[in-house]
Amino acid sequence: MERAIDTQIEDLKKMILLMGGHVEKSLAQATLALLSRDQSLFEEVHVIEKLINEDHIKVDNACMNVLAKQGPVAKDLRLILSVIKINNDLERMGDQAVNISYSGKDYLGRKPIQSQLNDIQKMSEIAGRMVKGSLDCFVRGDVEQAKKILLMDDEIDGLKNKVFKDSVAHMKAHSDDVDAGLDLILIARNLERLGDHATNIAEDVIFAFTGKDIRHGGKFG
Amino acid sequence: MERAIDTQIEDLKKMILLMGGHVEKSLAQATLALLSRDQSLFEEVHVIEKLINEDHIKVDNACMNVLAKQGPVAKDLRLILSVIKINNDLERMGDQAVNISYSGKDYLGRKPIQSQLNDIQKMSEIAGRMVKGSLDCFVRGDVEQAKKILLMDDEIDGLKNKVFKDSVAHMKAHSDDVDAGLDLILIARNLERLGDHATNIAEDVIFAFTGKDIRHGGKFG
Numbered sequence: 136m137e138r139a140i141d142t143q144i145e146d147l148k149k150m151i152l153l154m155g156g157h158v159e160k161s162l163a164q165a166t167l168a169l170l171s172r173d174q175s176l177f178e179e180v181h182v183i184e185k186l187i188n189e190d191h192i193k194v195d196n197a198c199m200n201v202l203a204k205q206g207p208v209a210k211d212l213r214l215i216l217s218v219i220k221i222n223n224d225l226e227r228m229g230d231q232a233v234n235i236s237y238s239g240k241d242y243l244g245r246k247p248i249q250s251q252l253n254d255i256q257k258m259s260e261i262a263g264r265m266v267k268g269s270l271d272c273f274v275r276g277d278v279e280q281a282k283k284i285l286l287m288d289d290e291i292d293g294l295k296n297k298v299f300k301d302s303v304a305h306m307k308a309h310s311d312d313v314d315a316g317l318d319l320i321l322i323a324r325n326l327e328r329l330g331d332h333a334t335n336i337a338e339d340v341i342f343a344f345t346g347k348d349i350r351h352g353g354k355f356g
Numbered sequence: 357m358e359r360a361i362d363t364q365i366e367d368l369k370k371m372i373l374l375m376g377g378h379v380e381k382s383l384a385q386a387t388l389a390l391l392s393r394d395q396s397l398f399e400e401v402h403v404i405e406k407l408i409n410e411d412h413i414k415v416d417n418a419c420m421n422v423l424a425k426q427g428p429v430a431k432d433l434r435l436i437l438s439v440i441k442i443n444n445d446l447e448r449m450g451d452q453a454v455n456i457s458y459s460g461k462d463y464l465g466r467k468p469i470q471s472q473l474n475d476i477q478k479m480s481e482i483a484g485r486m487v488k489g490s491l492d493c494f495v496r497g498d499v500e501q502a503k504k505i506l507l508m509d510d511e512i513d514g515l516k517n518k519v520f521k522d523s524v525a526h527m528k529a530h531s532d533d534v535d536a537g538l539d540l541i542l543i544a545r546n547l548e549r550l551g552d553h554a555t556n557i558a559e560d561v562i563f564a565f566t567g568k569d570i571r572h573g574g575k576f577g
């Protein structure tokens with residue numbers, strides 16, 4: 136027999152997927168704006184941010200309702216606490232996409248330096264896959280797949296280090312490009328943070344479905 | 357008559373204060389290491405980070421226990437959900453102090469540029485006051501004071517913009533100092549993020565004690 140809480144948890148999952156879709160779109164638009172040099176796409180990032188912020192408040196309220204009305208325990212409780220955390224991570228991902236659009240707008244106003252854009256595009260693609268992948272794991276309760284998300288974060292970190300190194304070298308050689316190089320460094324940093332948030336989500340999935348806390352170096356057998 | 361949940365909430369507050377003390381100390385040590393050029397103090401930041409991570413897991417577990425055993429509603433529930441969020445913000449503040457120590461170690465290995473250190477010291481002092489202040493508000497349920505924390509964030513943002521501007525100007529004029537300038541920019545960014553987390557805590561306090569959600573531009577009358 137289906138319990139009322141099962142329906143409510145399904146609703147929470149749907150809300151999280153919808154919110155995740157907004158985050159993915161926001162990241163994709165910010166990256167496309169940067170690569171296609173189309174300022175107007177940055178405006179869409181701000182429009183989507185409003186949706187993400189609305190989602191954020193809605194999900195929090197829905198979680199509070201379920202907690203107050205059902206007084207869940209054990210796995211149900213873990214799952215709802217995970218939704219609260221995932222909600223926070225998604226909202227901060229939205230903030231990172233907005234940060235990218237701010238630095239991106241600055242960047243497009245300057246003399247273009249192209250050399251790091253390839254790596255930034257790769258970082259954005261991986262981050263997008265991490266967002267989608269971590270939420271898929273959450274909805275399906277797929278702990279094995281969640282572990283794979285954790286590995287993707289290493290790829291992003293490696294690319295971030297490369298963008299940092301290459302940008303610094305370029306800035307040293309071309310003092311006119313210090314501003315543009317810094318914009319790209321900050322964008323790479325935002326993408327790295329996006330990956331970190333997806334990693335947090337994967338860790339929350341593992342906790343929700345196994346009860347094992349692998350944050351801060353906790354072992355996952 | 358005192359309810360069991362009142363004692364448990366008092367215990368949660370004590371845990372949060374202890375964790376906040378670790379975060380304050382971590383930030384203070386990272387800043388002192390940078391200003392006094394004492395690498396060994398950065399190691400203390402890593403030691404404190406371990407404590408913060410332990411606090412993080414302890415607080416989460418304690419919150420889950422209260423939720424599971426007491427099934428709290430209304431103000432009690434809001435307060436416990438705030439603890440879960442504050443716990444997350446404090447843990448991320450600890451990460452920012454660690455990030456400062458990484459960039460700080462790099463910075464100390466280079467030819468010193470002093471010009472931005474004054475502003476960075478000011479930022480760190482404000483961030484420290486924001487951490488302490490936001491947690492004091494939380495423990496005392498002081499909503500008026502929490503609103504003042506929100507204003508302090510503007511001060512930090514202004515100083516961050518100044519460090520960015522001055523560092524970029526210096527990097528353009530001295531290509532040898534591009535690495536060191538970038539270190540200071542990243543440290544200023546970490547301090548700004550620390551302030552953002554304290555702002556989140558102040559918003560959570562307002563929500564916990566008034567039920568009003570002022571995140572994302574919600575009005576607070």
